[in-house]
Amino acid sequence: MSSDLLNALIDGLRVLPSVGPRSARRMALHLLQSNRKGGLNLAEVLSQSMTQIKNCQSCRNFTEQALCSICNDSSRDETQLCVVENPADVDSLELTSGYTGRYFVLMGRLSPLDGLGPYELGMDKLFELIRSQSVKELIIATGTSVEGDATAQYISDQLVNDDIAITRLASGIPSGGDLEALSGNTLKTAFANRQPF
Amino acid sequence: MSSDLLNALIDGLRVLPSVGPRSARRMALHLLQSNRKGGLNLAEVLSQSMTQIKNCQSCRNFTEQALCSICNDSSRDETQLCVVENPADVDSLELTSGYTGRYFVLMGRLSPLDGLGPYELGMDKLFELIRSQSVKELIIATGTSVEGDATAQYISDQLVNDDIAITRLASGIPSGGDLEALSGNTLKTAFANRQPF
Numbered sequence: 329m330s331s332d333l334l335n336a337l338i339d340g341l342r343v344l345p346s347v348g349p350r351s352a353r354r355m356a357l358h359l360l361q362s363n364r365k366g367g368l369n370l371a372e373v374l375s376q377s378m379t380q381i382k383n384c385q386s387c388r389n390f391t392e393q394a395l396c397s398i399c400n401d402s403s404r405d406e407t408q409l410c411v412v413e414n415p416a417d418v419d420s421l422e423l424t425s426g427y428t429g430r431y432f433v434l435m436g437r438l439s440p441l442d443g444l445g446p447y448e449l450g451m452d453k454l455f456e457l458i459r460s461q462s463v464k465e466l467i468i469a470t471g472t473s474v475e476g477d478a479t480a481q482y483i484s485d486q487l488v489n490d491d492i493a494i495t496r497l498a499s500g501i502p503s504g505g506d507l508e509a510l511s512g513n514t515l516k517t518a519f520a521n522r523q524p525f
Numbered sequence: 526m527s528s529d530l531l532n533a534l535i536d537g538l539r540v541l542p543s544v545g546p547r548s549a550r551r552m553a554l555h556l557l558q559s560n561r562k563g564g565l566n567l568a569e570v571l572s573q574s575m576t577q578i579k580n581c582q583s584c585r586n587f588t589e590q591a592l593c594s595i596c597n598d599s600s601r602d603e604t605q606l607c608v609v610e611n612p613a614d615v616d617s618l619e620l621t622s623g624y625t626g627r628y629f630v631l632m633g634r635l636s637p638l639d640g641l642g643p644y645e646l647g648m649d650k651l652f653e654l655i656r657s658q659s660v661k662e663l664i665i666a667t668g669t670s671v672e673g674d675a676t677a678q679y680i681s682d683q684l685v686n687d688d689i690a691i692t693r694l695a696s697g698i699p700s701g702g703d704l705e706a707l708s709g710n711t712l713k714t715a716f717a718n719r720q721p722f
């Protein structure tokens with residue numbers, strides 16, 4: 329490119345997943361030619377998001393507040409807690425399941441090779457929350473990959489002496505799948521048919 | 526999403542071409558979870574690019590300087606001028622053609638329905654440049670779409686009384702294609718085989 333700054337922009341766009349050199353160039357030129365205002369707005373929200381969005385002190389979901397909007401909602405049932413891998417899973421369940429309890433977001437799943445153990449997934453906070461909030465039902469909604477299964481098993485094992493019902497999303501989740509890729513109906517069925525763990 | 530700022534980020538990412546709600550969410554979560562530093566760097570270069578990148582005063586290509594690096598390079602042959610539709614076409618030709626002359630970037634092609642006439646494409650500057658710089662060969666490298674052909678024809682018609690050789694990239698460009706989508710070899714052949722217009 330004829331401009332160092334433009335080259336830096338094209339390089340910078342490559343941090344986005346699935347964006348190679350060709351699409352990065354197309355994105356940069358599109359913004360410069362047709363939407364500088366949109367590009368400036370993106371720069372602003374991106375900068376704010378990267379610095380201001382933290383993890384909710386209760387559920388670990390992303391929020392710019394101390395507590396996310398769900399944890400802050402006193403009408404939600406504190407005796408039900410649903411454990412998911414990712415923030416996107418909370419969205420999917422909110423859209424489809426009719427669930428009115430709380431969530432806990434692991435921000436991943438057990439994967440020792442990637443350095444993701446119980447501590448990295450905030451499980452100390454999870455068990456503390458379960459015990460301090462008198463949770464009666466823990467719904468484990470991790471994916472059905474090998475790691476998702478291992479994560480569910482690990483959580484269940486740690487709570488074997490606690491007086492708590494543990495269920496897991498059941499029929500309807502295709503093997504090896506992440507929650508994010510499911511249709512709303514599949515997810516709704518799986519949620520309604522959850523089974524004791 | 527549990528966060529207004531995160532929703533704003535997802536919306537903001539939609540200004541990028543071919544980015545729908547699903548991939549915007551995936552991008553936002555990826556940056557928050559795995560690459561905040563890269564996200565902050567992108568915000569910075571994006572902001573700088575949108576405000577500092579202008580059109581080169583001579584060739585109209587994007588640059589943050591008064592003149593782009595090609596127009597600033599006194600070793601380039603001023604008697605040859607190559608007219609292209611887009612900045613990406615300059616890159617492609619620089620990579621493949623061995624061309625050592627100058628460029629003029631129209632930033633589009635004639636398209637009256639989109640409000641793109643000769644003035645919007647900077648053609649007054651193009652003809653002024655040709656006459657003031659004693660250009661001997663004008664290479665028209667617009668695409669072979671209907672609009673690309675019309676643009677080439679219009680430029681040629683305006684120069685009918687000027688003492689200048691006009692050529693156009695010839696064999697090897699598939700009909701209806703843009704330069705950007707061609708392989709390096711196709712473009713190289715078309716450039717080498719350029720014909721009198």
Ligand SMILES: [Zn+2]
Pocket residue numbers: 384385386387388389395396397398399400
């Ligand atoms: Zn929360």
Ligand SMILES: [Zn+2]
Pocket residue numbers: 581582583584585586592593594595596597
């Ligand atoms: Zn220039």
